[in-house]
Amino acid sequence: MSAGVGVDLENLWIRFGDFVAVRDANVNINGGEFFSFLGPSGCGKTTILRAVSGFLDPSEGNVLIGGKNMKGIGPNKRPTALIFQNLALFPLMKIWENITFSMEIKGASAAQRRKRADELLDMIALPGQGDKLPSELSGGQRQRVAIARALCAEPDVLLLDEPLSALDLKLRQHMRTELREIQQRVGITFIYITHDQGEALTMSDSIAVMRAGVIDQIADGKTIYNDPNTAFAASFVGENNVFRGKVKKVMDNEVLISTNRSGDLVARVSTANQGKMSEGDAAMMFIRPEAFTIAPTGAAGDHFVTARVNHEEFEGNAFNIFTEGEGGKEIKVSIPNHGQSFEDHTGQNITLEYETRNAVAVPAGELAAE
Amino acid sequence: MNTSFLRISIWVYLAIFFAYLLGPLVIMSVTAFNSSGFPRMSPWECLTFQWFGELFQDQRILNGIKNSLIIGAGTVALSVAMGLAGALMLTQIWPKLRATYYTIIIAPILIPGVVLGISTLVFWDRINRMLGLGADSFLSNGIFLTVIGQSTFIASYCMLVLVARLQRYDMALTEAALDLGATHAQAFRKIMLPFMRPAIASAAVLAFLASFENYNTTTFTFGEYPTLTIELAQKVRYGITPAISALAFIIVALTVFFALLNEAKLKRQELVAAARKEATVEELAGKIKLPSFFAGNMAAVLLVVFAVATITVVGTATAYNPAQCIADVREQKQLEAEQRIQELRKQREERRKQQEAQEAEQGEAQSAPKPSNNSGFGNVFAPNSLGGDGDDGASDTESEPSNNSGFGGVFDPNSLQSDQ
Ligand SMILES: Nc1ncnc2c1ncn2[C@@H]1O[C@H](COP(=O)(O)OP(=O)(O)O)[C@@H](O)[C@H]1O
Ligand SMILES: [Mg+2]
Numbered sequence A: 001m002s003a004g005v006g007v008d009l010e011n012l013w014i015r016f017g018d019f020v021a022v023r024d025a026n027v028n029i030n031g032g033e034f035f036s037f038l039g040p041s042g043c044g045k046t047t048i049l050r051a052v053s054g055f056l057d058p059s060e061g062n063v064l065i066g067g068k069n070m071k072g073i074g075p076n077k078r079p080t081a082l083i084f085q086n087l088a089l090f091p092l093m094k095i096w097e098n099i100t101f102s103m104e105i106k107g108a109s110a111a112q113r114r115k116r117a118d119e120l121l122d123m124i125a126l127p128g129q130g131d132k133l134p135s136e137l138s139g140g141q142r143q144r145v146a147i148a149r150a151l152c153a154e155p156d157v158l159l160l161d162e163p164l165s166a167l168d169l170k171l172r173q174h175m176r177t178e179l180r181e182i183q184q185r186v187g188i189t190f191i192y193i194t195h196d197q198g199e200a201l202t203m204s205d206s207i208a209v210m211r212a213g214v215i216d217q218i219a220d221g222k223t224i225y226n227d228p229n230t231a232f233a234a235s236f237v238g239e240n241n242v243f244r245g246k247v248k249k250v251m252d253n254e255v256l257i258s259t260n261r262s263g264d265l266v267a268r269v270s271t272a273n274q275g276k277m278s279e280g281d282a283a284m285m286f287i288r289p290e291a292f293t294i295a296p297t298g299a300a301g302d303h304f305v306t307a308r309v310n311h312e313e314f315e316g317n318a319f320n321i322f323t324e325g326e327g328g329k330e331i332k333v334s335i336p337n338h339g340q341s342f343e344d345h346t347g348q349n350i351t352l353e354y355e356t357r358n359a360v361a362v363p364a365g366e367l368a369a370e
Numbered sequence B: 001m002n003t004s005f006l007r008i009s010i011w012v013y014l015a016i017f018f019a020y021l022l023g024p025l026v027i028m029s030v031t032a033f034n035s036s037g038f039p040r041m042s043p044w045e046c047l048t049f050q051w052f053g054e055l056f057q058d059q060r061i062l063n064g065i066k067n068s069l070i071i072g073a074g075t076v077a078l079s080v081a082m083g084l085a086g087a088l089m090l091t092q093i094w095p096k097l098r099a100t101y102y103t104i105i106i107a108p109i110l111i112p113g114v115v116l117g118i119s120t121l122v123f124w125d126r127i128n129r130m131l132g133l134g135a136d137s138f139l140s141n142g143i144f145l146t147v148i149g150q151s152t153f154i155a156s157y158c159m160l161v162l163v164a165r166l167q168r169y170d171m172a173l174t175e176a177a178l179d180l181g182a183t184h185a186q187a188f189r190k191i192m193l194p195f196m197r198p199a200i201a202s203a204a205v206l207a208f209l210a211s212f213e214n215y216n217t218t219t220f221t222f223g224e225y226p227t228l229t230i231e232l233a234q235k236v237r238y239g240i241t242p243a244i245s246a247l248a249f250i251i252v253a254l255t256v257f258f259a260l261l262n263e264a265k266l267k268r269q270e271l272v273a274a275a276r277k278e279a280t281v282e283e284l285a286g287k288i289k290l291p292s293f294f295a296g297n298m299a300a301v302l303l304v305v306f307a308v309a310t311i312t313v314v315g316t317a318t319a320y321n322p323a324q325c326i327a328d329v330r331e332q333k334q335l336e337a338e339q340r341i342q343e344l345r346k347q348r349e350e351r352r353k354q355q356e357a358q359e360a361e362q363g364e365a366q367s368a369p370k371p372s373n374n375s376g377f378g379n380v381f382a383p384n385s386l387g388g389d390g391d392d393g394a395s396d397t398e399s400e401p402s403n404n405s406g407f408g409g410v411f412d413p414n415s416l417q418s419d420q
Helices: A045-053 A095-099 A101-105 A110-123 A137-153 A169-186 A199-202 A221-226 A233-236 B002-031 B048-054 B059-092 B096-112 B113-130 B142-166 B172-177 B186-211 B229-236 B240-276 B281-283 B296-317 B323-357 B362-365 B380-389 B394-397 B414-418
Strands: A007-016 A019-028 A033-038 A062-066 A080-083 A157-161 A189-192 A204-209 A215-219 A241-251 A253-258 A266-271 A283-289 A293-295 A305-314 A320-323 A328-334 A349-353 A357-364
Touching: A007 A045, A019 A045, A019 A215, A019 B002, A033 A199, A045 A080, A045 A157, A045 A189, A045 B362, A062 A215, A080 A137, A080 B172, A095 A101, A095 A110, A095 A137, A095 A204, A095 A357, A101 A110, A101 A137, A101 B186, A110 A137, A110 B229, A137 A169, A169 A189, A169 A199, A169 B172, A189 A199, A199 B380, A204 A221, A215 A221, A215 A233, A221 A233, A233 A241, A233 A357, A241 B394, A253 A283, A266 A283, A293 B142, B002 B240, B048 B240, B059 B096, B059 B142, B059 B186, B059 B229, B096 B142, B142 B186, B186 B229, B240 B296
Parallel strands: A033 A189, A033 A204, A080 A157, A157 A189, A266 A357
Antiparallel strands: A007 A019, A007 A062, A204 A215, A241 A253, A241 A283, A253 A266, A283 A357, A293 A349, A305 A320, A305 A349, A320 A328
């Protein structure tokens, strides 16, 4: 893979009047990387992308593409191509004209354009559809045309603004793989925006988790999932059970937390917060549903939780158990399905066990809205 | 019972409504083909096309049409450009100012055309003088002033049409074009302008029609370049001939033609779009099967009927010679006139006898000719039978035969001559 062109955001602030849409963002995106911004709707993802593509001037800070400061350079002069949230295909142009619009601007002949359009149509698996109008294609096809149109401009950086959000689930999953494949084939930098953590995790080399204009964490998917920096990152990415409480004791990289409703529990301090949590601090610990196992009844200690099973759900590959812990605390448990070995617990009290390294403690903070 | 009554009243209402709406146009169109020297439908004399010939020999009308076309073209160019600029401005302007801006830019529509005409004249005259130019300068030229004056409010109409379309424009399309390397000018020309094209065409047609029919503003600004409406207004002052009906007929026919053409085109696009949507991928990849122009296209059928009718009429017009008919009518009229003279003579004879018999009562003698007043040719002689009472009625009756009800003041002298 070629080295590619990187993108850097330096102390980037973007304000709309008094409203701060992006607060002091610092991001280094390597050339050739598939980088995602992941965050709930309205957190400022599109705003960042518009600043990179040149439609919006930062209030403060810099956008660097390939090490070059982009200040004062218009969108038509930047080596980026943006795939709009609503695709923005030109409705009156045929597909092949849409795809090769960037060539028309550069003065290419119709024959050259046709040829390139055919190559790109083959690549996006829509051969022979060049003479249709955008309105005659399905959502997924339009999606791919938008990608082809952007790629035709031969950008160094491709910017994608929630490109799959309008598609149905099946197609979305298919397009994930396809996008990743395309990225690896063309070898350019992709900056991808999504509010869907599944998309971010499956496709990205790196993910930036955003919350209300602030970037909480930048890391690869595994790290984000297993070692979140903040309560928001822990609760936004994947499903998690949260236990609130106070730090009771600090032991190296682990803390004992006196939880509000489930007794004293031990957890590993997330890497970014090690050495920063001290006794008496408000804290939160997160245990994923799949990190629990069912222990023999009567077992007790700082990594056991007792709960009463409300109901169970069979999902095929797993059983989801919805329990109610002490004080009405809801805990979700997910047990992989290995065949016949699972027994029904509805109405019973069970003891749940987890490994300390699978429970993450972070300072108390804002949680993602459900 | 109740519903059928309702249905019948709806039909009656519709009939009255359309008769009210279209009746005058139909009647005027028909009078263009009647050889009678005054535009009228009855009595029908002869089918003739002479009024069309006369129309195209009338230099003032032709000159008026020419001026109207020149001014119309100028107004279209200026109004559409200004309307588009205004519409674009509306989408760009700070949202809080939008309502105010809209009101200001729409205001000219509400201002009476007369005021616009006078103010245009006064304003440009001022400017002309400030620049120290003479009365023959470009700024006081009738065409310039009329285009400027009409555009003051026609541009607002155009803007309304264009804004409606512009509101459906996705600004992301312009951004996408910029993002793909286009300059702002290219994005405008290649993306926004094609999107606006249908609305621009509508605005242009609207502007042209508004300019063509305008009188209020133009009457102050036309200078040495009277438009068709101005010419017509001046002509009517000296009496109206069926040549004007012929002009009206041509305008009506052209309107119907273009309306049908437009309708047929739209319908066709619709059908093609539907066909493309229904077609499978393979069909499209191979060869698209377009529906024939006429399938399910009522307007297209009517258009063809219209075209055939036009060809027939033009063909008939070139071959047809109404001279014989006109001569017959003339003869007929002469015969009738003579007959009447005979009758009158007889009546007078009788009356004289009666007068001799009862000298005191003259009122009775007057009421006798009145009943013949209302029908067809009969009325022609009626007024004279009174006026010519007592002296040489024969010559009198012959000099005023075409005096008919309603238009008494503006009759055409032609029919007088044909009667003799
Ligand atoms: N042009 C603008 N003017 C004012 N506020 C804006 C503008 N664009 C975006 N915002 C605000 O900035 C925040 C972030 O928007 P955006 O970046 O579009 O969010 P998302 O993460 O869903 O893409 C939102 O609260 C939005 O209302
Ligand atoms: Mg967005």
